Amino acid sequence: MKKTLLRCIFLMFVIGVSCSIALAQNNDARYPVIPYPQHLMPGNGSFVITAKTVIITPDGKFANEALQLNELLAKSLGQKLATGQKAVKAAITLKYDAAITASEGYSLTITPQQVVLAAKDPAGMFRAVETIRQLLPADIEISTHHTTLSLPAVSIQDQPVYAWRGMHLDVSRHFFSVSYLKKFIDLLALYKMNKLHLHLTDDQGWRIEIKKYPKLTEQGAWRTFNNQDSACMKQAVDNPDMAIDPSHIIHRDSKTLYGGFYTQEEMKSVVAYATARHIDIIPEIDMPGHMMAAINAYPFLTCNGENSWGTLFTKPICPCNETTFKFAQNVFSEIMEIFPSKYIHLGGDEVDRSDWGKSEACKQLMAKEGIKDLAGLQSYFINRMEKYFNAHGRKMIGWDEVLEGGVSSTAMIMYWRTWVPNAPIKAAKNGNQVIMVPGNPLYFDGKYDKNSASNIYHFNPVPKGLTAEQAKLIVGAQAAIWTEYVPSEKRADYRFMPRMTALAELLWTNDVAKYDSYLNRNIAQFNRLDNLNVNYRMPDLDDMIDSKVFVKSDTVIAKAPLQSMTVRYTNDGTMPGPASPVLNNYIVNKPQVLNIAAFAKNGRRGDVYTVNYKQQDYTQAVSADTKDGLKVYYYPGDFKGTTKIPEAKSDKVYTVKGITVPDEVKAPSFGLRYNGYIDVPQQGIYTFYLTCDDAGVLKIDNQTTVDNDGMHAPVEKSGQAAMKKGLHPFELNFVEGGGGYTLKLQYSLNGSAHQDVPANWFKN
Known part of the structure; x- marks a missing residue:
C-alpha cells in the first residue's frame, strides 16, 4: 500500500513538472x-x-x-x-x-x-x-x-531594473549611413534599449561636421586604405559581409579614399528620429588621445606640432596650450547644438603622455598648478573640460582611465578594462555613477560563439566589493561595437544581433532564472528580424566539435536550428554553398575534414563549422605513483602563443587541484604549463571544451586534443580523445597576454551535458 502511494505521489509530481514545463513553453510561444x-x-x-x-x-x-x-x-x-x-x-x-x-x-x-x-x-x-x-x-x-x-x-x-541600457557604435573606423543609424535605432527601440553612444571621432576618421573647423571633415573624414581595411578585404574573399562598402569610397586627386561624415543637419534628423523613440544619443569626441584625424588637419593641437604613432597609441593633443582648450570648447559648443543629450562623452582613454613630459609649456603648467605627474596633467585637462560641460548643463562621461590622475565625483565613468577589475569599485567608492562596458562579455566586435548569449545573460553588472548604497551607482551597462574589422552595415548587424536581445533582457528584467525561457522566446525573433532585413548571426548548430575522433565509424547528425533552415556540407576543402549536399546521417569511416553550415531559405549562410575527423583506437592507460592535483610551471613574460612558452621547467612550480590559475601568479602577462595525468573513470570518447583568453592548447596522451592557440578574446574550442579507463598523460599550455584572462576546461561523455572536469581526476 505504502509503495503504491509513493508511486502515485511520484507520478503526480512528474505530471505536475511536465505540465509546468509545457505551460511555460506555451506562454513563451504566446508571449514571445x-x-x-x-x-x-x-x-x-x-x-x-x-x-x-x-x-x-x-x-x-x-x-x-x-x-x-x-x-x-x-x-x-x-x-x-x-x-x-x-x-x-x-x-x-x-x-x-x-x-x-x-x-x-x-x-x-x-x-x-x-x-x-x-x-x-x-x-x-x-x-x-x-x-x-x-x-x-x-x-x-x-x-x-x-x-x-x-x-x-x-x-x-x-519597468526596467537599470536606467542605462545602451549600445555603442563606432562610426570612425568604418563609416555607416544615416539610414543605417535609423535602422539601428529601430532595433534598440524594439528591445527597449534607451541609449545610443556614438563614437564619432578617432585616429582613423572624424565623422561630424564642425563649421568652425571645416578641415576636420574636408581632410579628417577621408583616408587611404589602411591595414585594417586590407584585413577586411582579405576576409571578403570568403565572406562578402567583410567587403568595404563602395558607397563610402571616393576618388580625389588621383587617390582612392575611404570615409564620409554626417552634416549637422543629417545628424539632427537622426537625433529627432531617436528622440521620437525615446532613445538618447550620447556623442563621443574622443580626446586628448585618439585625435590623429584632427591633428592632421590642425597641427597646432599637439605640444610640438608632430603627429605620429607612439609605442602603442597616437600622440595626443596638448593640455598645456590655451589654443587646445579654445579648440575643444568650440567643437563641443557645436556638438551641444546638435545633441540635446544631458551626457557628453569625452573619451579620455589610451593616452600616450610621453610628449607632454618633454614640453616646456607642460613643465611650466605643472609647476604653476602643483601637478605632480603626467596622469595628473591629463586629469587637469579632463576636469577643466568637465567644468565647461557642467556650465552648459551637461554631464561628462569618460572611459575608466580618467580615474588614474583623479576625477571629480560628478563625472560618469564608463568601465571597459577587464584587467583593471577594481576600477568600477574605485569609481563607485568615489561617488561616481558607473556604466559597465567590460570587454568580456560586452565588446560585440569580439568573436561571437554559442556561449555569447549565455555569458551576457548571466553577467552581473554590479561588481563584488560594493555596499548596497554604492551598488546603486552602477546605473546600467551597454555593449560596444568597435569597427576596425566591421567594414559594412551587414557585418555590424551580424555583430550585435541577436546577442543584444540577451543584454536587453539582462538590463530590463535581470532574472537569470528566465534564461531557458529567453532561449525559447529568442527563436521567435528571427522571423521578425528577417522582415526587418537584419543580417543577424544565424543560430548555432549543436555538437559541432572542432576535432572529433572515431574508433570504427561515426554518424554525423546536424539538426537545423530553425525549421526554415537547411544544413549542408562539403568534404573537399571548399566552403559549403546553397547547392551543397544536405547533411543527413553522413557516415564517417575514414579521416577527413567536413565544412558544415546552415542556410536560410534565401540562401544566406550561417557560420561555417570546420570539423576535423581523426581515426583513433582507445588509448591505453598508464601506471604511475601519483598524488592529487596538477603541477603548474609559471613563466612570467610576454608570449605570443603557447609555442613561445620556454621548454625548460620554470623555477616557480605550484600544485593545483583543478584548472585554476595559482593565486601567486601576479604578472600582467605570463605562460602556464599544467602537467600530470587525467584519471578517467570509464572507457569512452571524451569531448573537451577549452575556453581561454588568450591562448591555450590541451594535449592528452601526448596528442593535441584542443587547439585554442593564438592571441584572442575568450572563445571556446573543442576536441575529443578516445581513452580507456585509468591514467592518461595530461598537458595544458596557457598564455595570458595582458588585459585579463579566462581559463575554463569542461568535458562531456556520450552526449552528456557540459560540466567542469572534476578536480579529483587530476594527478601528478
Whole structure:
C-alpha cells in the first residue's frame, strides 16, 4: 500500500513538472516578448484589431506614442486607425496613470473587449507600444495587408531594473549611413534599449561636421586604405559581409579614399528620429588621445606640432596650450547644438603622455598648478573640460582611465578594462555613477560563439566589493561595437544581433532564472528580424566539435536550428554553398575534414563549422605513483602563443587541484604549463571544451586534443580523445597576454551535458 502511494505521489509530481514545463513553453510561444516583463499574467482569448478599431487618448497625452502605434498597425491594415479622446467600445486606449512612478514603467491590459496601455511618462508609454509590437505577428514589420490583427489577452506590469541600457557604435573606423543609424535605432527601440553612444571621432576618421573647423571633415573624414581595411578585404574573399562598402569610397586627386561624415543637419534628423523613440544619443569626441584625424588637419593641437604613432597609441593633443582648450570648447559648443543629450562623452582613454613630459609649456603648467605627474596633467585637462560641460548643463562621461590622475565625483565613468577589475569599485567608492562596458562579455566586435548569449545573460553588472548604497551607482551597462574589422552595415548587424536581445533582457528584467525561457522566446525573433532585413548571426548548430575522433565509424547528425533552415556540407576543402549536399546521417569511416553550415531559405549562410575527423583506437592507460592535483610551471613574460612558452621547467612550480590559475601568479602577462595525468573513470570518447583568453592548447596522451592557440578574446574550442579507463598523460599550455584572462576546461561523455572536469581526476 505504502509503495503504491509513493508511486502515485511520484507520478503526480512528474505530471505536475511536465505540465509546468509545457505551460511555460506555451506562454513563451504566446508571449514571445524580449525583454520579458517584470509581471505577466496570461489571459484567455484575444483582442481583434480591425480597420474600425479606434485609438483613444482620453487625457490628450501621448500623441507621439499613439502615432507610432498607428503607423505600425497601418503597415498591415493598409490604413491608419481613427483616433479620438472619448471612450468607445472595442478601442485601444493610451491613458495617463500617475500611480506608475517609474519613468519607463507601464501597464498593459488586453482582453477580448479592449486594450489599455497606461503610463505616467511618454517613455513608459512607448515601451508599452513596443510590447504590443512584439505581441503582434512578425509580418507586422512589412507591408503585408491583413484584414484583422490579433493580440493575445494578457495583463502586464513592467519597468526596467537599470536606467542605462545602451549600445555603442563606432562610426570612425568604418563609416555607416544615416539610414543605417535609423535602422539601428529601430532595433534598440524594439528591445527597449534607451541609449545610443556614438563614437564619432578617432585616429582613423572624424565623422561630424564642425563649421568652425571645416578641415576636420574636408581632410579628417577621408583616408587611404589602411591595414585594417586590407584585413577586411582579405576576409571578403570568403565572406562578402567583410567587403568595404563602395558607397563610402571616393576618388580625389588621383587617390582612392575611404570615409564620409554626417552634416549637422543629417545628424539632427537622426537625433529627432531617436528622440521620437525615446532613445538618447550620447556623442563621443574622443580626446586628448585618439585625435590623429584632427591633428592632421590642425597641427597646432599637439605640444610640438608632430603627429605620429607612439609605442602603442597616437600622440595626443596638448593640455598645456590655451589654443587646445579654445579648440575643444568650440567643437563641443557645436556638438551641444546638435545633441540635446544631458551626457557628453569625452573619451579620455589610451593616452600616450610621453610628449607632454618633454614640453616646456607642460613643465611650466605643472609647476604653476602643483601637478605632480603626467596622469595628473591629463586629469587637469579632463576636469577643466568637465567644468565647461557642467556650465552648459551637461554631464561628462569618460572611459575608466580618467580615474588614474583623479576625477571629480560628478563625472560618469564608463568601465571597459577587464584587467583593471577594481576600477568600477574605485569609481563607485568615489561617488561616481558607473556604466559597465567590460570587454568580456560586452565588446560585440569580439568573436561571437554559442556561449555569447549565455555569458551576457548571466553577467552581473554590479561588481563584488560594493555596499548596497554604492551598488546603486552602477546605473546600467551597454555593449560596444568597435569597427576596425566591421567594414559594412551587414557585418555590424551580424555583430550585435541577436546577442543584444540577451543584454536587453539582462538590463530590463535581470532574472537569470528566465534564461531557458529567453532561449525559447529568442527563436521567435528571427522571423521578425528577417522582415526587418537584419543580417543577424544565424543560430548555432549543436555538437559541432572542432576535432572529433572515431574508433570504427561515426554518424554525423546536424539538426537545423530553425525549421526554415537547411544544413549542408562539403568534404573537399571548399566552403559549403546553397547547392551543397544536405547533411543527413553522413557516415564517417575514414579521416577527413567536413565544412558544415546552415542556410536560410534565401540562401544566406550561417557560420561555417570546420570539423576535423581523426581515426583513433582507445588509448591505453598508464601506471604511475601519483598524488592529487596538477603541477603548474609559471613563466612570467610576454608570449605570443603557447609555442613561445620556454621548454625548460620554470623555477616557480605550484600544485593545483583543478584548472585554476595559482593565486601567486601576479604578472600582467605570463605562460602556464599544467602537467600530470587525467584519471578517467570509464572507457569512452571524451569531448573537451577549452575556453581561454588568450591562448591555450590541451594535449592528452601526448596528442593535441584542443587547439585554442593564438592571441584572442575568450572563445571556446573543442576536441575529443578516445581513452580507456585509468591514467592518461595530461598537458595544458596557457598564455595570458595582458588585459585579463579566462581559463575554463569542461568535458562531456556520450552526449552528456557540459560540466567542469572534476578536480579529483587530476594527478601528478
